[in-house]
Amino acid sequence: MCRKQEDPCQGSQLRVFGCLAWVHVQWKDQQGKYGARAKPAIMIGYNDKHKAWKFCNPDQPASIQWSNSAMFHEGKGWSDHQQEAVRPVVTAEVEEEGVTPAIVEEETRSEAAVEDLLPAVDSTVGAANTAILNLDPTLGEVLNSEDAQFWKEAIQKELEGLEAMGTWEVVHQPPGVPLVDSKVVLRLKLDADGVPVKHKARLVARGFTQRVGIDYQGTFSPVAPLGAIRAILALVVQNNWEVHALDITMAYLNSMLKEAIYMKPPEGSGVAPGKVYKVVKGLYGLKQPGREWNQEFDRSLRHMGFFQVECAPCIYTKGQGEDIAIVVIYVDDTLVIAPQLETVLKVKKQIGQRWKMEDSGEVSHFLGIKISRDRAMRTMTIGQSGYIDQVLAKHLDKHTKPTMVPMQSIPEGTLVASTTQQKEYLVIVGKLLWVANSTRPDLSLTVGVLARHMREPSQEQYQAAQWVLRYLKSTKEVGLVYRANESQEPLVAHSDANWANDATLQRRSTSGSVALVCHGAGGAGSRKIRQLI
Numbered sequence: 001m002c003r004k005q006e007d008p009c010q011g012s013q014l015r016v017f018g019c020l021a022w023v024h025v026q027w028k029d030q031q032g033k034y035g036a037r038a039k040p041a042i043m044i045g046y047n048d049k050h051k052a053w054k055f056c057n058p059d060q061p062a063s064i065q066w067s068n069s070a071m072f073h074e075g076k077g078w079s080d081h082q083q084e085a086v087r088p089v090v091t092a093e094v095e096e097e098g099v100t101p102a103i104v105e106e107e108t109r110s111e112a113a114v115e116d117l118l119p120a121v122d123s124t125v126g127a128a129n130t131a132i133l134n135l136d137p138t139l140g141e142v143l144n145s146e147d148a149q150f151w152k153e154a155i156q157k158e159l160e161g162l163e164a165m166g167t168w169e170v171v172h173q174p175p176g177v178p179l180v181d182s183k184v185v186l187r188l189k190l191d192a193d194g195v196p197v198k199h200k201a202r203l204v205a206r207g208f209t210q211r212v213g214i215d216y217q218g219t220f221s222p223v224a225p226l227g228a229i230r231a232i233l234a235l236v237v238q239n240n241w242e243v244h245a246l247d248i249t250m251a252y253l254n255s256m257l258k259e260a261i262y263m264k265p266p267e268g269s270g271v272a273p274g275k276v277y278k279v280v281k282g283l284y285g286l287k288q289p290g291r292e293w294n295q296e297f298d299r300s301l302r303h304m305g306f307f308q309v310e311c312a313p314c315i316y317t318k319g320q321g322e323d324i325a326i327v328v329i330y331v332d333d334t335l336v337i338a339p340q341l342e343t344v345l346k347v348k349k350q351i352g353q354r355w356k357m358e359d360s361g362e363v364s365h366f367l368g369i370k371i372s373r374d375r376a377m378r379t380m381t382i383g384q385s386g387y388i389d390q391v392l393a394k395h396l397d398k399h400t401k402p403t404m405v406p407m408q409s410i411p412e413g414t415l416v417a418s419t420t421q422q423k424e425y426l427v428i429v430g431k432l433l434w435v436a437n438s439t440r441p442d443l444s445l446t447v448g449v450l451a452r453h454m455r456e457p458s459q460e461q462y463q464a465a466q467w468v469l470r471y472l473k474s475t476k477e478v479g480l481v482y483r484a485n486e487s488q489e490p491l492v493a494h495s496d497a498n499w500a501n502d503a504t505l506q507r508r509s510t511s512g513s514v515a516l517v518c519h520g521a522g523g524a525g526s527r528k529i530r531q532l533i
Helices: 078-083 139-143 148-164 226-239 289-303 341-354 385-395 419-438 441-453 459-475
Strands: 020-024 038-046 053-057 060-067 070-073 168-172 182-190 196-205 242-248 256-263 275-281 315-318 325-330 333-338 357-362 369-374 379-383 480-483 492-497 510-517 520-528
Touching (some): 020 053, 020 060, 020 078, 038 060, 038 070, 038 078, 148 182, 148 196, 226 333, 226 379, 226 480, 226 520, 242 341, 256 289, 325 341, 333 341, 385 419, 385 459, 419 441, 419 459, 441 510, 441 520, 480 520
Antiparallel strands (some): 020 038, 020 070, 038 053, 053 060, 168 275, 182 196, 242 333, 242 357, 315 325, 325 333, 369 379, 492 510, 510 520
């Protein structure tokens, strides 16, 4: 086959007629964040005006399209696609994210559709000996349990607390105004060692019924980057500073809503028929409270004389030298750092005067991360053994043998995993991402590779995720250790990349980097390089 020299489609674009191809799906047509990024078709021609190929799906004869972004399997045809579970391969134009921590992104409706399969990573941790506990019981279960009285007290305390804070007004339901449903969520809280410490009840709004532009405008809310938090902890060790932790009680409820939200009262609330709650504060479960709370916290700290650092959100500083104070906020979990204990106590007092808080004193755990400090040796160790125990108890058979190898070659796979395995795969990868981003940079590459197969993972990829859990089983006590450096050695950074090690035809390389502060990892990550080799 030959093309005229003046044709835009040169010889390098020639493909076998009728061969199988995976055609890139444009972002606007993708079904959510984890929707298909490529669809199967066969190549049936060229476009004489544009550098593009003509494709058709034989199962949908009317689906003829033009595209200049596709991956070809010239040795295969449509019959091969029907017989094999061929994995779609995205092209260079499709962005792939690594596991480098980032601020929380604004949720879209397409992303919300994935929530049932990929729950948010919970920072609550638990040890293996408490894995048999039901950490998320239902209302029916707790009312018939031995701890029924504790749960009833927790529910009553929650409702009374919300009413005391003026969270809502009881009003007649406005005609024609849709109501947001409500639900009581129960949680058995554990400490960093996995010991039950509190029966907790929380009334939440079922915000998925809210309408953008009517019930809320924006949802974006940043948090402090985990890499920045680790770097600050390293500075604490290096300079022998003080660091305390506190938790803002019912943080979202400290913010006022701009929109009018009407909610159904929960069962047993005693509200008269025909009346509803008009929510005026940031009740959990609504779309906008995270954003409103972040803005409220930012305004208050600036009023206290703090300034947000330019390089990272949710990290504030005040003063210089021995008078410096640093505040780190991650939703409602807060760190207060300063060279002098008096400064820390002063800042905590100012925060306590504005919001109700639980003072944990000198930090021992933060975001489910256990923090152990030896002031005499000037070291600090951070790890997540308790959280890892909980993950292993839920997703790995206790008789499975551990391994010291973090990853084997992960094949594309030809056998599609069962629906149950696919759902569990998403949950496992989500939890591994949290561990890798928090205290285990040695998992960055491994988890990054697993995250490339979030849509329809194969049985081979599911087994690869199980392999990583086996590695965690043998290394769960591994963490990051920061040691004071007497030589005042500056930041040390390392980076490396393989050479076109991608097994697909894309031949993209994978890079990794780590920045060491006080002999421990500050920032670390691994990602697939976007440029083609």
